[in-house]
Amino acid sequence: MKLTASLTSPYARKIRILLAEKHIPCDLVVDSPWETATSVPALNPLGKVPVLETDEGEAFFDSPVIAGFLEALDIPPHFIPQDGLPAVRVRQTEALADGILDATVLAYLETLRPAEARMQSSIDRQFDKIGRALSRLEEQLSGEFFHGNRISLADVAVGCALEYLDLRAASLNWREHYPRLKAFQASIGERDSFVSTRPPG
Template identity: 60%
Template sequence: MKLLASLTSPYARKIRVILAEKALPFELVVDSPWEANTRIPELNPLGKVPVLITDEGETFFDSPVIAGYLETLGASPALLPPAGLDAVRVRQTEALADGVTDAAVTALLESRRPDGERSEREIARQKDKIDRGLAELERRLDGRHAFNGSPMQLGDIAVAVALGYLDLRFPDIDWRSRHPGLVPFAERMFARSSLRDTQPPAG
């Protein structure tokens, strides 16, 4: 398998963590859709990473889809229940975490617009989404070891990646002070080798 990814993309990091947890061999191809010579639009018409190319040459994009594909390979540990309401609940956790990440990415891109084009109101709107999403995650975790029961599942990875992205791009949000119920969970997740080894570079 090949994974085309930016090293700072939280969506790509989610997939890299899954691959590491499952010990699935793959080739990492560093590519950013923001670069002039990027190959990403040829493989994903939406021009976004990550993109996974299977050994058979089939292409998958969008991190929830790639995560679902990786579950079909049968590699341990299973990160999704086989089917039914339990699987939907894990996907809901993933969607909530990805929504926090989406808001953070949108706020970052808005903050990088030139003076006169940048909307502080839009940045504040996205940060409100982040705060509401984190509050809901904190409520759902409710002091437990993991979101949808032990062992660790896909939703837990998505939440850890979202929190790591906030550390990278928005340390001023200080989610640890605002949502202390997430801190013990995050510390356990950040200590895993899969998260340590995929720590994005600053910048």
């Protein structure tokens, strides 16, 4: 298999962590859709990473879809529960974490605009979304993991989202306001899969 990804993409990092945790061999092709010569649109018409290509040549894109594909391979450990409702709960937490990523990306892109064209109200709106999502996650977390007594896709997604805030929205200082999430990140961030996929710089 082959994964096309940017080293700073938190969506791609989520998949790289799952591959590492499951010990699935996969070639990493570093490609950013922001580069002029990128090959990403040829793989994903939406022009986004990650994209996973199977040995048979089929391409899967969008990180929740790729995560579902990896689970369908039935290679342990499993990161999505087999039962319907527990699986939905894990995927909802993943969606909340991905929503934090979406808002962080939008706010970061706004900061790259020239000062005279930058809309602070747009940045504030995204930061409000992030704050509400973090508050919900803080309330939801009652133990070492978000769902059950072992790591799931929800934990991977939240871990990636929190560290992406450090990279692109450090001014939020989220650790000062969310002690449970702070402890969660300190723990999950020590896993080899997180250490080995941490973005450069």
